[in-house]
Amino acid sequence: MRRYDSIIIGAGHNGLICASYLARSGQKVLVLESSESLGGLASSGEFYPGFKTSIAHTVNHFSQKIANDLDLASHGFNSKSGSLPIVGLSIDGNHLVLKGNELSGVAPEDSQAYGTYLDSMQRFADMLKPFWLKTVPRIGSNRLPELLSFASLGLNLRLLGKDAMREFLRVFSLPMRDLMDENFDNDILKAMLSWDGLIGSKLAPRSPNNSVLALLYRMSGGQDDAHQVTTEGVRGLIAALHSSAAAAGVEVRSGTSVHRIHVGENDAGLVATGVHLKDSEQIDADNIVSSADPQSTFLNLVGVEHLEIEFTNRIRRLRCDGYVAKLHLALDDLPKFSGLTRPDGRMIIAPNLDAIEFAYDDAKYGDFSQQPVMEIVIPSLQDKSLAPDGQHVLSANIMYVPYNLKKGWDKKAREDLCKLVIDVIERYAPDIRSHILYEEVLTPLDLEQIYGVTGGHWHHTEFALDQLFMMRPTFGAAQYSTPISGLYLCGAGCHPGGGLMGGPGHNAAREILR
Template sequence: MTHVVIVGGGHNGLVSAAYLARSGLEVTVLEARPMLGGACVTEEVMPGYRASTCAFVLGLMRPEIVADLRLKEYGLELYSSPDALAFTTEPSGRHFFMWKEPDRTLREVRRRFGPRDADAFAQFGMDMQRLGAVLRPLMMQPPPSLADVAGEFERRGSAGLYERFVTGSVTDLLGAYFESDLLKGFLAFSGVVSVYGAPSTPGTAYVLAHHSVGEFEGHFGKWGFARGGVGALTAAIASAAAASGARLRTSAPVDHVVVRDGKARGVVLASGEEISADLVLSNADPRRSLLTLVGPEHLPGETVSAVEAYDVRGSQCRVLIAADRLPEYTGLPKGQGPQHNGHTFLSPDLDHYEAAFEAARAGRLPEDPVVELTIDSVREPGLVPPGRHMIVTGVQQLPFELTGRTWDDARQDLTDLMLDRLYEHAPNMRGAVLGTHTITPLDLEREYGLTGGNIYHGAMTPAQLLSGRPVAGWGAYRTPVDGFYLCGSGTHPGGGVLGASGYNAAMAVLTDLGVATPRPWGSEHAARELRRRGFEDVLHAAYASPLKKVMNTAARQPWLRKLTNLATRRPGGKK
């Protein structure tokens, strides 16, 4: 029986383990931390307070994997916010809700920002949906080239869409649709995740476009949460893997991969224990996998140079805040409301993003960062003591290295900065804070194994996408070392909680072993998927016709909500 060792028990490593074990291989997963999940975990950060410490929103996880592994049978319960998916606010009280219902959101945009931006929001959503129709079928297939994808957009008569969403900047992309600065700032956040750049940096548009493949319970443009925090997802995947025979070990850090005669032969743990294996998969990022675990001495010189040039810049932080009350945002009623249920953004402004990048380049903290936050304890009171709350905040565009000091030195300054931003938007929080837990970019590397503090395992800019991820010329999960594969987010399709990198790596292993894959997988099938037209193309053609004005009006009507939901439903998704 073929023995496979998987280095790293993050969600992608566990997905690989589950599929390989189901196919009859002997699988051992080795996780350095005392718990499985990597950056997809629910942890007790203070006595009695549990929270999703790194990833916290689910909208990209591939439903095929949830179904294949029967994750709901292993305890996974996914749910969405009861009303608002997202909330954006400024200290002045100006704010905006993105509701679960598209018609309600369009009416909100029209009321807050005017008819032009309301129509633009509908157009933007339609274009994102069409973009997703091209990219989504590629998520669980070997990566095509960027040129192949560009050619497909051209064949569909959408070359402009490709240039706008793939090669352009976030600033130019959003400027082509919207007038409102608050609306642009809200949408820009997903375009600066794990990127060393600003919204004006060319190529950042794809980071935003990456979210076009997302869905929740079959519906485009929605996202949700896992009951018990995001760690419930990895717990379910781990249970599925274990049920198929995978051996899961924690507190088992790997020191290096054993390479003899150009082939991976197993691993050596930090304890000195050696585990022999026929194949080794690494869920670590490409730099750590190849330059640390394997070592440059086992790699061609050009591979070493390419991996050294692989861009892992783009750090973030988390500051978790225990409090005895909920934020009362300026301009909104007191008490619990929809502003506490979804994904919140504090003062998202393009100028703030630009200033944050300038600060990152100078190696200092930003003065007015854009803050994201969620409050799991509103939706799940059992995660915290009675009457208490846990506010999980985060900031992108941080430098990994600070000028003149370390992140350990700057930890309190970072905590204070986040608290000040919260107080600025919700003055009632002064005196309400019971404790904090701060995760700096250095902590992300040191504790969670994320080189450079990059949660995507590397920037998702055009040069590092599809068959160019992580390195052009070799990819598709195989490496120059025979029997050594990559299965983390540093491979196609990239960052976020998708599970697709782990699935694809497992399919590459099965293909190389001559074992049947659960569904068709391979470059020829990927090419067919790329050429396939879908419902989104028909919908887009109708929207581009003289019916556009009628469709915009209809999309805002609550009595036509079923029809609007149908338009956002992925073929095969839930009604």
């Protein structure tokens, strides 16, 4: 039997990144992916004959360092192009547009305030930037390199200057609502700028616990906070990662489900030595690296009988319920959004912060809002391969849609949600219904079932203060290594977290190679 240095479970972007780094350092690496296509939540698939889409519909904050390290440019990923404007849709057609740093559609006061706001937020984001690609030390660790990463954060913080440092410490755990209210007047602007701090999490504008830090996280990636759909789209990123990995000698087996991680014993305790596939084939390796979420990894693949009780309890208590549903529409033509010449931006439907808050309130109690808020992209405008010529795909992230719907997710509930969302879109694009060839709605429960992500959670587990840094996913497994020797994590459930940044895959490889 062929033996590997490392087996990576899951070919999401983090799994592929980790595999590439390991292979580039000389390891023999095998990536096992249960689905036929690579990319996990960023994988692209056909949802209607001729129409393709992916759950992650834009590339946002992908690390430039990783793109450079893995030479993604020569594998077809163009990280510098195709940044999308953000459009705050207004029911009267007077939309707000933020293109680059240019904000239009608001009063001069807000426009000016935006410049000041962006300056300070960008400084904070830049300060945090190096931190995302570092391992956050264990509490009690006295390894110098680890302590230096704390020291460098402290130094960066200090270098901001006293006033900015104080401002950062005040702002970073602020509820999003407070940050917006103290900076801006325009309701749509506030809702639009809040969006990236809230999406994917069980956090509303009034929730304390980190939405501002989540926003800074997204702002500190390679392209600042730009969301992109390049001509190759999200598909292009995954294809480039795959191609780069293959060039480095990584072997990728898709359509291959890992059933269990094989746990053996040595003098020091338990050690992961291989994986069992669904068909009971066993493949051995020195390192088993899971890009699956922490609950799947520990509770399903490892099994509690190999884990400590308190550790298991912390994993079990992770908050992993997703709150974002996905709508995909196959359209026979481009819909006309009133007041927009071309719907080529990232369009936010959230008239004000209360609309977001109230949608959250419904979800909190197990229902979806009758007035959902959402983010819409028509990725086929950039990536022509997603739909037949002249036809289009509309992709929408809908907040907040609970994983645990009180009345249960059945066909009727899905149809109700779908109709509701299209009703809302119709208010802004009155001709939308006449163009729909096919509609697909995916609840967080569907995402869990299709992609094997617990709770259908974008970030594998909640991106909130108690589950961040040296607490992500929980102490005992927060430095990519786990209580089981030879078993590592490299997915979004690790520091720095979710989205399409690639930090966890990058950092995990460094720890494995240490």
